[in-house]
Amino acid sequence: MTTLFRLSIFEHEQDMVYLPRGINTLFSHLSFGGNCLCCSFSNSKKDEISVSSSLATKLLLPQMEKVHLFFHEETLHIGPLVGIFSAGFTGSLLRPIGGRSLFFAKLLSHVKSTGGSAFLFGTHHINWENGTINGYFYTDKGWIQQLIPFPHVVYDRLPNRRVEQYETFKLVKERLQKEYLIPWFNPGFFNKWSIYQLLQQEQSVQTYLPETRYAPSFDEIRDMIHRHQTVFLKPVNGSLGKGIIQISYDSQENRYDCQYRLGTENMQRTFYQFDTLASHILSDLNLKDYLIQQGISLIRRHERKVDFRVHTNKNECGMWEMTAVAAKLSGRGSVTTHLKNGGIVQTLDELFASASKVKEIMAKLQTASLLISSVLENRMEELIGEIGFDFGIDDRGNVWLFEANSKPGRSIFSHPKLHHEDVRTQQLFLAYAKHLAEKSIQEPEVLYT
Structure with missing residues (x-):
């Protein structure tokens, strides 16, 4: 059981906690993240802790406006405390993580509505001896740095595959997971x-998969071109098209x-022999x-190919939700629908005039x-x-999966x-972190077995 309450701090030299009315006071310890202290508990007449x-x-x-209370044995846990792990810090409080500072500021600004606290950190902000992190918080007055304990949960936001392979980052993840049993989500x-x-091993999703082969030979490429008329060659670890x-x-x-992109140009070349x-x-x-x-004969609008970006998120109950859907129309002469290649984004209501068609596509x-x-x-x-x-x-109305991104x-x-939808996807990262924090406190075997 968890509940959300407003948090207040009162001046007193003793270690005391006043619990909201109706909550029993049979606790001996108060815990926040990796810190836990013995204290005395009493009830107040207010609906706050x-x-x-x-x-x-x-x-x-x-500073926290609202917190969730997690009850386990004789310890009351407040939180969740969520750490967002990344790289590329500048050392500046104005833009602590460079061009991505605005993205993280927007993400952290939703903490007020979801409860608990969240901060941004990198490897060099961790003090292993004291079990503390000098994390970045986003406040009404901008970015601040503050010392906090190890978090309940870590959300992985490393910027790219190259950084992800650094041994330093791998060791941080391994140590926080294995030594401190901190759930770490969306790694890699x-x-x-x-x-x-x-996905190919699961019969229920095979119908969504276009024929795909890894490291194809010239003969395999020729064979697939002749069978499907259109194929796509994709870097196995590529992104952004x-x-x-x-x-x-x-x-x-x-x-x-052949169509491809060279620099900022969409290129097209024609050949009359495969060799x-x-x-x-x-x-x-x-x-x-x-x-x-395998290339798919996609639906088109105004001679532009259309595909769909769909976001799914885990919610506060640990269940999947479809949180955002948008149509992407390819740029003129572009291989992909990416915005940098001239693509445009439309809602389904803008793409389809019929409400029943929108409902049908959404359901699929x-x-x-x-x-x-x-x-x-x-x-x-x-x-x-x-x-x-x-x-x-x-x-023919069949759905095909082209790519999944973590x-x-x-x-x-x-x-x-x-x-x-943008707000909802950002709020749910905190809601899912709350779910993981609760599980790690009350049912750790669910996460670690």
């Missing part, structure tokens, strides 16, 4: 081929059309870093995204709190009509 200034100082309580960037292999090549085959003219295409385009690629995927995407989210969670050994999916729908981009939320 009041902590003496002496106790608040010792527990390293930051998904590998396209690994995700495909996982970088490095994607589309190859289409016209059997009547025996023509191969010529291979020598001019494919020979420049390290195909061991690529996969080839919800069924697919929630099912695949559950399958990925069950087949992976890590805690996952959010996933971004790229889906396509073909001319750290999805948020460019779709620049659309003014998706503000509510």
